[in-house]
Amino acid sequence: MRILGISAFYHDSAAALVEDGRVVAAAQEERFTRKKHDSAFPHHAAAFCLREAGTDLSGIDHVVFYDKPFLKFERLLETYVAMAPKGFKSFRMAMPVWMKEKLFQKSMLRDELKTLPGGTAWNGELLFAEHHQSHAASAFFPSPFSEAAILTMDGVGEWCTTSVGIGRGNELKILKEIHFPHSLGLLYSAFTYYTGFKVNSGEYKVMGLAPYGEPKFVQTILDHLIDLKPDGSFRLDQSYFDYCTGLTMTNERFATLFGGPPRRPEQRLTQREMDLAASIQVVTEEAVLRLARSIAAETGQRNLCLAGGVALNCVANGKLLRAGMFERIWIQPAAGDAGGALGAALAACHQFKDQPRLPLNGRIDQMAGSYLGPAFSQAETEADLQAAGARFTVVSDDEVTTRTADALAAGRAVGWMQGRMEFGPRALGARSIIADARSPAMQKLLNLKVKYRESFRPFAPSVLREDVADWFELATDSPYMLLVADVVAGRRRQMSAEEEALFGIDKLNVQRSEIPAVTHVDYSARVQTVHKETNPRYHALISAFKARTGCPVIVNTSFNVRGEPIVCTPADAFRCFMGTEIEVLVAGNCVLAKEDQDPALKRDYKDAFELD
Amino acid sequence: MDFLKELWRFLRARKKFWLLPILVVVGLFGGLIVLTQGTAIAPFIYTLF
Known part of the structure; x- marks a missing residue:
């Protein structure tokens, strides 16, 4: 049975294909259209999934959409009725979109599906899963567990913003829900907006900014904004927010509470924003911990699965793991709405159609390292690079490893494009920019000259799974870069009294460990463990780097610049390479040095994308 | 239809007949x-609509 899952029309549209319970392919539309967070129907992603499964739409039994439009419209109408006459402006702007398009999503979907290969011949069933059902299914069914508690948290789906469930075999039961407008995701987004970042993409920046600040506003948030109960359930005081009725996240009362208007985008960051970020991070962690504690007590489960945008808060995930309420935690790598496409397909497969799950071995999950996107053969890579005007050398498999490891050890930034593209927001060693984590200058260099992004933002390490405990306070798998752990004490550098006294961004330039490029100012790191089973080439590369330097850790950041979707094709990789100060590009078995390239192909890449 | x-x-199914007049x-x-207008553009910063 082949099922195609679709998420679209809001943000991060994606497609995923499941065949007899096995995840065959999954990809986000933005990677093909080169439009960040593209919300259009995922034509390219769906066509890719069909190609990967060796079929066209006529070979698909069911297509599943990741949420229920009528239910969302019901929430919208009821919210407007409850808030009337406030919110008329927002109502007036929203209704045309719904009356013209969104209410008719079923027929829109049918029309769009007809444009896919084999679409006119398709006579399968079009199904709809609830938004949080999709998240929960994406969290549990691909996990390595036969039984687990499930927690999903995001901004909002139809009504639900947080759900607790339990999964057993091919069954999944939602036990409790928290409904709109009470939302942990929207609370975090409110602070994202207030600190001057873009809602839906700047949440990472708030999380990255938090360690620079002091959590001075925690009590203010708990006293005024959120009534957080001992079991983790919560209610938000809507008098401080504008998202129900207005066109912004927060209102003047919120600004008065925190002593000033929201920071304007790109305005200089001050200690206040850092303190706000630290405070909302602490509150979020506390809510997640309380929720998890009550789920553990109520369900008696020892395994926990997470999904939904809030599950991308890897700092909270790390704390949850260390709190020890659950023996094992598994987080869906595409925890945001893109993963809803996969979840919807899995929900249809196991819940609607009662198909069994694939046999579990208790250790390896069903996500194949999240390498579920398109791959390019060596011939395709060479043809693509040639067409782009690239000058390259084709080397053997062994040489790919040795030459890249040499370049890394020599302190060069390397664009690394290998195998199938990742599904989800993290680059995991298939579409990555990699560098030497031991270099004290690397973080600044990568931020300002390669990624063109804010200098405060940290980089994440890729570490060999077998060596993770020697470098980080982590003794478990973290293949999707969704757990934060501290650098082990023995690898940290002792701070001088002067350095300890530094504040805010000034902390950034102090070398804190043997791997300063990936050590955040609080000694934490967002760890990716690299596994031989899922990415042998990347594993071999880091092993070769270790053989040269004694260090099994490298910097891994997504292969893109600020505002650009992660690269997909060899031509995308070459464009990004020529537009930045990446010094070496390794695409398949092709090795490119910057100095060999035609200078006429260099382009101003910095301003090519709208800032995120 | x-x-x-x-x-x-x-x-x-939802027992929400009161929504009907609305x-x-x-x-x-x-x-x-x-x-009276040409295009319908989503106005908001989050996915509420």
């Missing part, structure tokens, strides 16, 4: 807006 049938089934008004209102 399929759309109206589905909408009716939805209201019945839907009629919104339908008329929305129809007017659609007739």
Whole structure:
């Protein structure tokens, strides 16, 4: 049975294909259209999934959409009725979109599906899963567990913003829900907006900014904004927010509470924003911990699965793991709405159609390292690079490893494009920019000259799974870069009294460990463990780097610049390479040095994308 | 027609018949807006709509 899952029309549209319970392919539309967070129907992603499964739409039994439009419209109408006459402006702007398009999503979907290969011949069933059902299914069914508690948290789906469930075999039961407008995701987004970042993409920046600040506003948030109960359930005081009725996240009362208007985008960051970020991070962690504690007590489960945008808060995930309420935690790598496409397909497969799950071995999950996107053969890579005007050398498999490891050890930034593209927001060693984590200058260099992004933002390490405990306070798998752990004490550098006294961004330039490029100012790191089973080439590369330097850790950041979707094709990789100060590009078995390239192909890449 | 049938089934399943008059008004209102303007653009920063 082949099922195609679709998420679209809001943000991060994606497609995923499941065949007899096995995840065959999954990809986000933005990677093909080169439009960040593209919300259009995922034509390219769906066509890719069909190609990967060796079929066209006529070979698909069911297509599943990741949420229920009528239910969302019901929430919208009821919210407007409850808030009337406030919110008329927002109502007036929203209704045309719904009356013209969104209410008719079923027929829109049918029309769009007809444009896919084999679409006119398709006579399968079009199904709809609830938004949080999709998240929960994406969290549990691909996990390595036969039984687990499930927690999903995001901004909002139809009504639900947080759900607790339990999964057993091919069954999944939602036990409790928290409904709109009470939302942990929207609370975090409110602070994202207030600190001057873009809602839906700047949440990472708030999380990255938090360690620079002091959590001075925690009590203010708990006293005024959120009534957080001992079991983790919560209610938000809507008098401080504008998202129900207005066109912004927060209102003047919120600004008065925190002593000033929201920071304007790109305005200089001050200690206040850092303190706000630290405070909302602490509150979020506390809510997640309380929720998890009550789920553990109520369900008696020892395994926990997470999904939904809030599950991308890897700092909270790390704390949850260390709190020890659950023996094992598994987080869906595409925890945001893109993963809803996969979840919807899995929900249809196991819940609607009662198909069994694939046999579990208790250790390896069903996500194949999240390498579920398109791959390019060596011939395709060479043809693509040639067409782009690239000058390259084709080397053997062994040489790919040795030459890249040499370049890394020599302190060069390397664009690394290998195998199938990742599904989800993290680059995991298939579409990555990699560098030497031991270099004290690397973080600044990568931020300002390669990624063109804010200098405060940290980089994440890729570490060999077998060596993770020697470098980080982590003794478990973290293949999707969704757990934060501290650098082990023995690898940290002792701070001088002067350095300890530094504040805010000034902390950034102090070398804190043997791997300063990936050590955040609080000694934490967002760890990716690299596994031989899922990415042998990347594993071999880091092993070769270790053989040269004694260090099994490298910097891994997504292969893109600020505002650009992660690269997909060899031509995308070459464009990004020529537009930045990446010094070496390794695409398949092709090795490119910057100095060999035609200078006429260099382009101003910095301003090519709208800032995120 | 399929759309109206589905909408009716939805209201019945959710026991939300009180939404019906609002839907009629919104339908008329929305129809007017659609007739009087060219495009419908999502205005908001989050996925509430």
